[in-house]
Amino acid sequence: MRISAAQRTENENRIRAAMDRLLRGEIPPGGKCDIKTLASEAAVDRTAFYGTRPYTHLRTEFERRVQALQDAGEIPDxxxxxxxxxxxxxxxxxxxxxxxxxxxxxxxxxxxxxxxxxxxxxxxxxxxxAVAAGTGTVTHLPNSRTVVIGSCS
Incomplete structure (x- = not known):
């Protein structure tokens, strides 16, 4: 089924708006930052993004922008x-x-x-x-007492 130029423009505008939302990180529940979610969010058939279909250039742009964000260290998903x-x-x-x-x-x-x-x-x-206890060469000293030897004159 052919679409008119006005419908095509309207679809492209919806796709670009959905693309911007996804790249800002506004991912719907259960979705990813991919073509399937982009097509779903834009209410466009996913096959329109492949081969010689009308929105191939938008898929390429989307993938390029996603890659640029990832290269910059930002992950939108x-x-x-x-x-x-x-x-x-x-x-x-x-x-x-x-x-x-x-x-x-x-x-x-x-x-x-x-x-x-x-x-x-x-x-x-x-x-x-054992060596110390077995030899008798160890002399035990008497208890210490104060002994004064000699006197001072």
Missing amino acids: PREAQITRLKAEITKLRERLAQSEQTVEELTDFRGQALARLAAQHEEIVHLR
């Missing part, structure tokens, strides 16, 4: 922005988890080394006590 943010957060959390696991491993190794050193020191102390 809030769901896409949330997905991007969550992916970045997951990456950071994985890095933190790997760092935490490495720290736990290092501390576990340190604890093992510390316990081995303490055990070796304990064995040395026990050995030295």
Whole structure:
């Protein structure tokens, strides 16, 4: 079915208005910032955006504008922005988890080394006590009393 020039102009105006809304982030519930939602919002058949159909140039313009926003770091679709943010957060959390696991491993190794050193020191102390108790060369001093030797004249 052919449409008149006035209908075509009216459709293009609706498409451009819907395009502007989507690019501002006004995404309808259940929609995305894509051609399907654009066609639905503009009340135009989606197939009119493909091939040699009348609104192919508008699809190209829409895709170019979406890409330009994404290149500038802006994502008009809030769901896409949330997905991007969550992916970045997951990456950071994985890095933190790997760092935490490495720290736990290092501390576990340190604890093992510390316990081995303490055990070796304990064995040395026990050995030295046994050696000291087994020899009679250790002289015990008498209790300390004040003894004055000599006098001052």
